[in-house]
Amino acid sequence: MIAKLSEAYGRFIAALALFGCLMLLVMMLIIVTDVALRNFAFSGGPQGIGWSNEVSEFILYGVTLCVSPWLLRQGQHIRVDIVLQAIPAKLAWGLEWVGDLLGLACCLIMTFYGVQATWASYTANSLNIKTLVTPEWWSLFPLPFVFTLLSLEMLFRMHRLWLAERGPRNDAVSAA
Numbered sequence: 088m089i090a091k092l093s094e095a096y097g098r099f100i101a102a103l104a105l106f107g108c109l110m111l112l113v114m115m116l117i118i119v120t121d122v123a124l125r126n127f128a129f130s131g132g133p134q135g136i137g138w139s140n141e142v143s144e145f146i147l148y149g150v151t152l153c154v155s156p157w158l159l160r161q162g163q164h165i166r167v168d169i170v171l172q173a174i175p176a177k178l179a180w181g182l183e184w185v186g187d188l189l190g191l192a193c194c195l196i197m198t199f200y201g202v203q204a205t206w207a208s209y210t211a212n213s214l215n216i217k218t219l220v221t222p223e224w225w226s227l228f229p230l231p232f233v234f235t236l237l238s239l240e241m242l243f244r245m246h247r248l249w250l251a252e253r254g255p256r257n258d259a260v261s262a263a
Contacts, residue, residue, distance in 0.1 A: 093243045100156040100236065107153030114146040138218045145226065152229045156236040159244070168255060176254035183248055183255055191241040194234045201231035 121139035128134065158164050171179040205227040213223035248256070 089243075089246055093246070096239060096243065097160060100160060100240070103236075104154045104157035107150040110146050110150050110153065114143050114150075117146075118143060141218050148226070149229065152233040155233060156240050159237060159240045162256065171255035176252075179255035180248070180253045184245070187241055187245045187248065191238060191245070194238040194241055198231045198234040198238060201227065201234055205231060 117136065117139050121136040124133050125135040155164075171182060174182075205224050208224040208227050209222070215221050215223050215226065
């Protein structure tokens with residue numbers, strides 16, 4: 088049962104990562120169009136896209152959030168494992184548990200505070216005022232969603248760790 092859930096979840100976060108890649112493509116097209124419009128002046132045409140920097144910043148933020156659960160699943164997140172490779176396997180396995188439990192706790196805390204911040208922004212009708220004027224909660228809403236996904240992945244990681252050989256994980260190992 089857990090294996091099937093994990094597999095379905097893996098497909099979902101892979102699709103989310105693909106969406107992040109598509110967002111990166113859109114950002115690139117916006118930037119290229121903005122640069123082209125600024126450098127190749129068309130008579131009576133726009134001299135760039137005024138909102139391109141702001142939208143590109145938001146897209147970059149969105150890409151980071153979209154791919155982070157997938158990167159965690161792939162073991163491609165930032166990880167210092169040189170000590171884990173040097174100590175006895177059972178101790179390393181125990182430290183993997185400590186890391187996963189701390190990661191889960193951090194993700195749950197970020198989910199909790201992300202929900203609070205999003206709700207507070209929504210109820211206060213807070214605005215981001217730059218080139219574009221947007222409700223602030225639009226930029227806060229993805230945080231609790233993504234940290235919930237990261238929390239789920241931490242649980243699946245712990246399940247895989249429990250079933251694995253007693254030793255450090257072998258994904259994304261920096262020392263052999």
